[in-house]
Amino acid sequence: MSLADSVRANLGPTFADDLRTRSDEELIELFKLRPDLINPIPADLTTLASRATSAPSLIRAIEGLNQWQIQVLEAASLFEDSFTCAEIVELTIKGAEFVVKELTNLGLLYKDGKKFRIARAVRDILGDYIAGLGPSVAQVIDFKALTKAPSGAIELLERLMWGPPRGEVGDIHKKGGVIEWLLKNKFLIPVDSKTVLLPREVALHLRGGKLHKSYLTGAPSLEGKSVTQGESDRAAVASISSLLRLVSELLNFWAEETPTALQSGGLGVRDLKKASEHLSAEENYTAFIAELAYQIGVLSIEADGRILPNANFDIFQTKNFEEQWWELASCWQSSSRVSGLVGRVDSRNVTALGSELDRANAARIRRIIIDSFEVGISPTLDSLTNTARWSYPHRRALTINSETVTWMAREAEWLGITGAGALSSFGKKFRNGEKRLGIDAALPAPVDHILIQGDNTAIAPGPLTVEISRQLSTFADIESRGSATVYRFSEGSLRRGLDHGHTGEEIRSFLKEISKTPVPQPLDYLITDVAKKHGRLRVGFANCYIRCDDEAIIAAILKDKNLEHLRLRQIAPQVLVGDAESSDMMDELREAGYFPSGENGQGAVIQLPVSHRAKARPKPPRIVGEIAAPSEDILKVAIRTLRTGEKSAPKRTSGELPRSSSSETLDLLNEYLGKGIALRIGYADTNGAVSLRIIDPLSISLGTLIAKDHLTNGITPFKIARITGVTRA
């Protein structure tokens, strides 16, 4: 028998052996259950087996297990050798045999004849104290003795019974106590002078032979308030319509008042607050909307940091409601970004659109939470958390707890996947992957008219068409939002409209066209008044002016061919302005034969300065030549370097670096560890160049020498493999 065969005989069949017995269908199922195994396609079954039993792949597979499956897997992990289904059932409950089969299909367990074995690495992945059990002691324990246990002993054991099995007891050597009795009867085993462990056999005995406190073979059913389908759909419709409205509104707002991303990336707290105020929405809702818009690609962060809607937004707006919603909801579901984290203060603030929102398992958790919802019931937070946690009991980047469930449930509600806390009919169809959700029919149809009232407000009695709302919001302020919109016309808002290039007449006729009611006279007056005032004051830019009481001279300058290149503009009969600097302008005018003089801010004539002066701030050049005196610190370092060099000097002159065999090296180092005696070592750097170092060895661990380096006077690690030799300094 070869060595390999004997090992195999000892260890029993391997996973590869099991794979060889599997049919094509079974292998296909394995690939379906664990898609990571097929990429890249394994060369043979041995490769597949080793890939499937590697830790990363097993971790991934185990992450897909629910609580019941984990419990069975934990039971299986207690067996060092092969085990039968019956043994698992005995440790757990009936029904475990089905789970054993599932786990076998997944390749976490594999067959050994009629028995099963567990993939070796699974045990490590499950952790130290599997199911809260301590190690096995492989000793016979007399459980009858427990009936004679001194008082307090059982209570003490019960505290450790469900794990963790380690307990601090003060002093295990204390005489006459409960601890002494328990240790003597092997119900506890000592770890160190203060710590004891409950052996696996004792814990299982106390647990009554079952591994876990309780077993749930299916997810716990939801508890909460019952909600009719009508109620939840109605609430969902309200959520969907406000979500779609707010996405558009937020992006339009940012198109006008563009925020700039923080240096560290992401949307600043102040900008988030401002946007929330504009939308009159909660900040976490605004962050969620911004994130969604960012993820579906209608919002971009420009190279200069400006956060702006992009061309996709215009396309997005032309889509119907259902398409818009589908895009948002499916992106949300599959995203690894968790907008609930926004506003957290970890090492620094977590911001929307920032780089710290990604959590690898976010999409999986989201899916599980969506799947946990049911039609007709609005679960309590606890109940929803329990149900979801049953499906995903793992602790990873993101864990299912009341916080994550709050976030996800809140977001599902905002999206209308749930309405009033229960799964809406849209959510149900969406979950089932149906394409037609009926959102368009359920949302209010856009209206194309407004009602203008005597108090200078206009009301759009429903969602306005994109074009009208865009026009209207240029010259009216939004006073109230919701399914309907209330606009207010004021002097300020109308002026803004005029600034945007509308004329009073245009505004009036636009209002006449879209209003179902006549435009009230006071509004008409207001528009006329503002239009009349608008633009009466003009502001422009000029660098200098020319003024002269004699209009003839002004006219002459304006017509002068020699001065044409100055592009002077006449803004009053006696005033010209130009873009040239005033000093240049005066030179040009003199050259053309005029006699200008300068004027200061108060209008007084200023004389030309006798000689010119530079305007730039003085920046004297550095003086080269003198050498600055060295600082105290530099002097100290120099001395230290010199002294170190001194110590290594005698050998260096002989051109000899210490050289010793590796065992000698270790012996020498061990001898001098921590004695404060300097050694000389030759040390190879990463390029192989060997240098001489003077050190005091302190300790050795993991192939590394920790030593005080005389050169730097600091504690430095040295790789022992790179030490070429050691001698006394």
Added chain:
Amino acid sequence: MSDGPLIVQSDKTLLLDIDHPLSTECRRAIAPFAELEKSPEHIHTYRLTSLGLWNARAAGHDAEQVIDTLLKYSRYAVPNALLLDVAETMGRYGRLRIESHPIHGLILISTDVAVLQEVIRAKKVAPLLGAKIDDETVTVHPSQRGHLKQALLRLGWPAEDFAGYVDGQAHSISLKEEGWKLRDYQRLAAEGFWHGGSGVVVLPCGAGKTLVGAAAMAHAQATTLILVTNTVAARQWRDELLRRTSLNEDEIGEYSGAKKEIRPVTIATYQVMTTRKNGVYAHLDLFDSHDWGLIIYDEVHLLPAPIFRFTADIQSRRRLGLTATLVREDGMEGEVFSLIGPKRFDVPWKEIEAQGYIAPADCVEVRVTLTDHERLTYATAEQEEKYRSCSTTATKKNVVLALAKQHENDQTLIIGQYINQIDEIAEALGVPIIKGDTPVKEREVLFNQFRTGELKCLVVSKVANFSIDLPEASIAIQVSGTFGSRQEEAQRLGRILRPKSDSRSARFYSVVARDTIDQDFAQNRQRFLAEQGYSYRIIDADELIA
């Protein structure tokens, strides 16, 4: 989706489409819990506020009813968060109750131990409470009943007051319905108040609030203290009570700057109550001088802050507040709620107008173009003088004179802010003037002459803003006002809204200088009226005179 008349906005406003066939029904349904914010011609705006919802709870409505109503009439799906918020807010009212205990006296009681703990621990509340009796009960210092209610409201846990009221000294009062009858809404208002115990009745100017007060007194059958804004109003209350009730002259006292009578029914002015001598309120004893069974506050929205403080101390007496609007420019609506009581009755102006109880009004803004010289004066005036400068111009005066001439056959009131200006106008027109320094006697004579028609035109300063009953005034010309005060505008319009004997409509002119701050203020002033459905027409002064 229903096609209802109501649109529920996410910012808690409710838009009611009044052209919808169900609008009247819907208005009735939402009125108990939503505050009418404005009622212009097409869409009325209501708002859901904590106070409004608590008012509704106090009136016996529960959250389920409110939510059902919203869902029933809503045109679009109602945001769930809003419904949850309504339920949550309404659930807060009545969690704490103030009751009268046979042994411990006044107690604060709650079945929700956590809430009681929360409020007991609050810094502002703790000193108002006495010993804890058990987990659910704590005693209240009787003198702190009002302060406690105020403090609890601020914490967001308004207490329901079941401690009851003292009956007060009995005094027989009955309505003398001879040749007139209490209007339906007046009766409903008085009953609503009486069943609620204490509270506020909101009725437009001219809708007969005095009679609601009289009806409340008839319910109470007890000695009554009436607090009014000024002496003229006090005299009017007295006259009205003499005419409409069984009370005689000896039973009604006036407590004002001029007289200090304390009778079974005493009418006191806010001013005298808040007069201080050597830093103390000298007339505070009035509250204790009689075992009052009822205290009536006229024009609650003007109630001065010190009176709130006194009111906090008399929570065991029934209190009736009367007002045209709950909007207070100082934002003390919460004090009104906790100290006087929740709103017990409310009906919009236009509805009463439609019933013919107040006259329809035509509001006209007359735009006056200033002369170049006046514009220049205005442009260079100091900031604080700008309003005076533009609102007292000669051009404006001429327009007022022309208007007065046009209406020389109507009963015309000319109202202004600046005494010099109205003096000039009165002189130019040769009509009497009433201003701050006009003796009360003389004022009454003039008002009487105006009422009887002996006097066609009267110039008044802002002393006449409130509570002066001039039923026959049909034209008001406003020359200048207290800057942009919306509430003043409403009061002034109210002067001409009393129904006329020949059901003429009233006209309210506001003379405004174009392109000045006057115009800006006018816009602000008119907002309240526009929101009440009185929209302004604008005409040019030149057109008018031509």
